[in-house]
Amino acid sequence: MNDVRRRTVLAAAGGTAIAGKAATARAQSPPAPSSDAPRPGTESGPYETRIRALMARMTIDEKLGQLQQFAWTGDTGPGGGQTAAAEKAARRGRLGSVLNIYGARTTNTLQRMAVEKSRLGIPLIFGLDVIHGMWTTFPIPLGQAAAFDPAVAEWDAEVSAREARSNGVHWAFSPMMDVTHEPRWGRIAEGDGEDPYLAAALAAAKTRGYQGDDLRSRRRLAACAKHMIAYGGVEGGRDYNTVDVSEARLRNFYLPPFRAALDAGVATVMASFNTVSGVPAHGYRHALTDILKEEWGFRGFVVSDYNGVQEMIVHGYAADRSDAARLAFNAGIDMEMASTTINEYGKRLLRSGQITMERLDDAVARILRLKFRLGLFEHPYADEDTAIAGPTKASRAAAREAAGRTMVLLKNEKSTLPLDRSGSIAVVGPFADSTDLRGSWAGTWADAFRPVTVLDAVKDAAPKASVSHVEGVDASGRSTRGIARAASAARATDVTVVVVGEAATLSGEASVRSDLGLPGRQERLITAIADTGAPFVVVLLSGRPLTMGGWLDRTPAVLQAWQPGLEGGNAIADVLFGTVNPGGKLPVTFPRTVGQIPIYYNHENTGRPYDRANHYTSKYLDLAYGPQFPFGHGLSYTTFDIGEPRLSVSRVRAEALRKGDTVEVAVAVRNTGRRKGDEVVQLYIRDPVASIVQPVRRLSGFRRVSLGAGKATTVRFRLSAEELGFWTQDPHGGFLLQKGEIRVFAGNSSLAKGGRTLTIT
Secondary structure (H helix, E strand, O other): OOHHHOOOEEEOOOOOOOOOOOOOOEOOOOOOOOOOOOOOOOOOOOOHHHHHHHHHHOOHHHHHHHOEEEEOOOOOOOOOOOHHHHHHHHHHOOOOEEEOOOOHHHHHHHHHHHHHHOOOOOOOEEEEOOOOOOOOOOOOHHHHHHOOOHHHHHHHHHHHHHHHHHOOOOEEOOOEOOOOOOOOOHHHHHOOOOOHHHHHHHHHHHHHHHHOOOOOOOOOOEOEEEEEOOHHHOHHHOOOOOOOOOHHHHHHHHOHHHHHHHHOOOOEEEEOOOEEOOEEHHHOHHHHHHHHHHHOOOOOEEEOOOOOOOHHHHHOOOOOHHHHHHHHHHHOOOEEEOOOHHHHHHHHHHHOOOOOHHHHHHHHHHHHHHHHHOOOOOOOOOOOOOOOOOOOHHHHHHHHHHHHHHOEEEEEHHHOOOOOOOOEEEEEOOOOOOOOOOOOOOOHHHOOOOOOOHHHHHHHHOOOOEEEEEOOOOOOOOOOOOHHHHHHHHHOOOEEEEEEEOOHHHOOOOOOOOOOOOOOOHHHHHHHHHHOOOOEEEEEEOOOOOOOHHHHHHOOEEEEOOOOOOOHHHHHHHHHOOOOOOOOOOOOOEOOOHHHOOOOOOOOOOOOOOOOOOOOOOOOOOOOOOOOEOOOOOEOOOOEEEOOOEEOOOEEOHHHHHOOOOEEEEEEEEEOOOOOEEEEEEEEEEOOOOOOOOOOOEEEEEEEEEEOOOOEEEEEEEEOHHHHOEEOOOOOOOEEEEOEEEEEEEEOOOOOOEEEEEEEO
16 A cells, blocks of 8 residues: 555544544554543452451541651661651551661561551551662663663562562662653663663563562562653753653653553552643643553552652642642542651541542552552561571672673774783773762662672683773863873783773762763873774763763774673673673664754654755754664674564454454574674564654564574564554544554664565555
8 A cells, every 4th residue: 555545544542533534443452441440449359358447447547647658767767857757657557658768677666666556557668769779789770771681670670679678678669661862861870761662671571570479478579660750751851840742742652661560560650750741740630540540440559759749839830738739639649758748638638628538548548458468467577587688699690690781882893892811901991990880779778788890800800911900080080190191001001991981970860961971081081092002992881871972983892881780890891801792782872962862763754854965854064964873773792684574464454453463573683703692683663654643663572682603593573553553642542553554674773774564454
């Protein structure tokens, strides 16, 4: 069928068609709205009878108390911050949860106040920011995304769950699945990059890793999908900032990872700090209730972010704290973190009819349900004798393997890497002998465990080599006094490893950068090494994509190592010396300069896409077209040939897709080099003509495969209506599958060339 004739519309979930189109069938899509679902507290389930019986005994004050979460004040002891308030509320049975508390003895002490001193003995849930490890820190989530291997995220979550649960923690505020096109935003480090399909796969994997099959297990944690919604779209990349987003963008781009986490059984969801089209997310009922609870049937609870309810006053949305409580609670917030508006004003709001008892019971039932699922009523205390006190040999091995899988070889001219283990090696740069490898969300609790530095790992990996070290510049890059000595070291050795990047404090929450280049004078260090003419490689540590400027052209090899965690130094050495053949891929586009931002692979085409021969097309006058490195890019020490995709059928009926049929896509891949290696086969689709303009590429499948030299395999994908259709502007959830042509591409990055055409009839 000619693309221009591709106009017939198949309506989905909402049941409505675009005006002027024929609604002839319904596409396969997520479940339709469930407004007639049983109300919480009346559902069938293993704990519902007990929940109803307990709620019948609770006073209004006790119910409101379950909605309150206080923040513990670490090791400062009783009386600091909300610690004293938490102890008092626990004894009175007017507290639901505490965050920032850990340690079996500490949690047990507070838990006894709730269980043994309060009237009803309802246990507390203890939450902690276990984002990429507790004692054993794994690579940051953005690095984990670079593995293009959901198992890496699952390893992290499993190890984290064992360590945290043994120390009295029940709940991790993770996974974060905020898809973003904004590398200036510090929290890009905490998420999975720019693609909703990849983020969805990792969100589901991490949820499974935390929660397993049974939350009662002493090796599992409740997961929290955050932040709902569109936090990654903040203007200018500034944390907590404004987001203006259409319904179609909300559903096609920001919501899929949350839906995937929900399908994986995620226990809780956290609201985001930003506004969404003029409404603070903590008061955005459309997402928190209409979509999450009613359309998707979510039975867990929604927690606010820290002080997020109260901050609606500052946003200019709520008149005062009572109004903030009303707006947040009616929007769908079930538990309030740190601020106390719902707890304080709940009774008054009930009396005035501004909130209902039905809604209060709904929220309380959701919270009690998780406490029962966690087994806290039967086993409220941690076993102090079996608490894990630090990383183990097994957890370190898992972290090292995970970090090795996240490394992305950006450049490798003349096979500079891997390095020889003999001769002389200089290891220079601000992060050469630095322990700042864990990332922004490692947590103070892990401070006692020193990460393996790159210098120590190089010495260990190459015991017969002569290894020297010069810092050159400090991490801020202000001092240049050591550059001359670093250059001298480079001249005197066979090869130099330059370890540069950004400190962990420059990424993460509230760590936004306007300039994404190497901090300070680190670039001058690289230039000085390059000026020597001696062989060298650059190892780049960061929590986001960095711009590289002129130093990239002069550097033979660049390894993107992210912030790789406790065993990061060893993992970097494994790759430098070829023990591990890098197979990671970029989960986010690397811009040439900040002025290109936002730049991302899954953009729309515009009416005048870039054309080198036409001045009046979309481009920058002073910059080469395209990114520095595209989404999905990553090299190996071997080479691969990826064949064009083969479709099981070239034509498929929309009605068959609606009923659940799929189209198989087979992609042949061969290792054409001389050593074993990993390749990530990536599948993309393009819908060239649609009633809502679609991205030029959309990731619809990926598979990381390991092949020996000369070996080959065939990777198979399935395309369903879910991959082939898209969401519309219908606020009730309109999903469309349209007749016409779909282009299917396979390759090793978002620039994949090999393609076939699938026609939907």
